[in-house]
Amino acid sequence: MIRIRRVTLPPDLAGQLRVRTDKLHGDKADCSAARAAWKSAKATRTQLTRHLTGMAAGIRRCMYCGDGLGTDIDHFEPLAEAPLRAFDWPNHLLACSYCNSHQKRELFPRDEDGRPLLVDPFTEDPCAHLELVLSTGIYEALTPRGDITIKVFGLNRADLARGRASAFIRTVCMLRDRARLLQFSGTEEAGEVAASLLDQPFADVLYAMLRYRDLPGAEQVLRGRDVVDALADPALHFGP
Known part of the structure; x- marks a missing residue:
């Protein structure tokens, strides 16, 4: 996992996300409603995928494992926990189907004060929490958050x-x-x-x-x- 720099979206796409987010808030949408809204927004998802692909390392690589082809937009804070963030740009990452559907899924550990424990590669450098041993390809945790991140994303598969x-x-x-x-x-x-x-x-x-x-x-x-x-x-x- 490496640090990823998030780009500023074009005004028209950013506006689309605001409108959709405002509607979710106005409807007081739950997880089911947020999923339905996200699934129906095909054109918006296509545009978001294009921008996420441009930010990904390598050729469209998963922002978690760095190996698989980035095919999915993952909600870093899952819709099950934060349905109103379905169209929140800072909550979108590009993931391979394995990391998204088989590893992370709806997992989002928090500490006793409710703060997220997973490392977000857009807001911090994963190297502060993870160290890669080059000779073995294994990640070693430098912090408790690093340890949880390794386990949730299956980084040492x-x-x-x-x-x-x-x-x-x-x-x-x-x-x-x-x-x-x-x-x-x-x-x-x-x-x-x-x-x-x-x-x-x-x-x-x-x-x-x-x-x-x-x-x-x-x-x-x-x-x-x-x-x-x-x-x-x-x-x-x-x-x-």
Whole structure:
């Protein structure tokens, strides 16, 4: 899971969401009514999906696991708990069907004061709560919220851990290839490698590597000084 930057919606779409939200409030909609309104708003959902897709890491990747294709708009705070937030833009994330329907579902743990315990990648950096062990692809919790987030989203599923570990090896090799291309062959093919690095699944691997770059022991964790130096390339960094 990586930090995602939310864009400002165009005025016409933002207006549609306000109108629909006002109607839910006026009707004092419950979960059933909110679901019906959401299901009937096909054109609005299509527009929202387009904007969420543009914000997702890689090529339309799930904002939770980073692997599956983002096919669903997930309500971070579920409609069962917050029906009036059905059309609330800050409550929308792009998820794969597995994370949305089999992992998170309607789960939304809260602490004793009612504050959400799941990490929202739009409002905070997941790295404050989760640490990715690159060699194994396993997430370790840094906080109690991180532990709950790992469990609810199933971030350490065997297929995901294996995929991240493989992505780490692949990323190391691609970084070395890009460095050699920049040194001996010009920038065109090197640019293709950079684009491929940013488009591949498991963007959290590159994201974690960029964070490790400035930490003690980076050369050992990242498998060499050449990899550490390659990560300094601005072309490989995520957006602001």
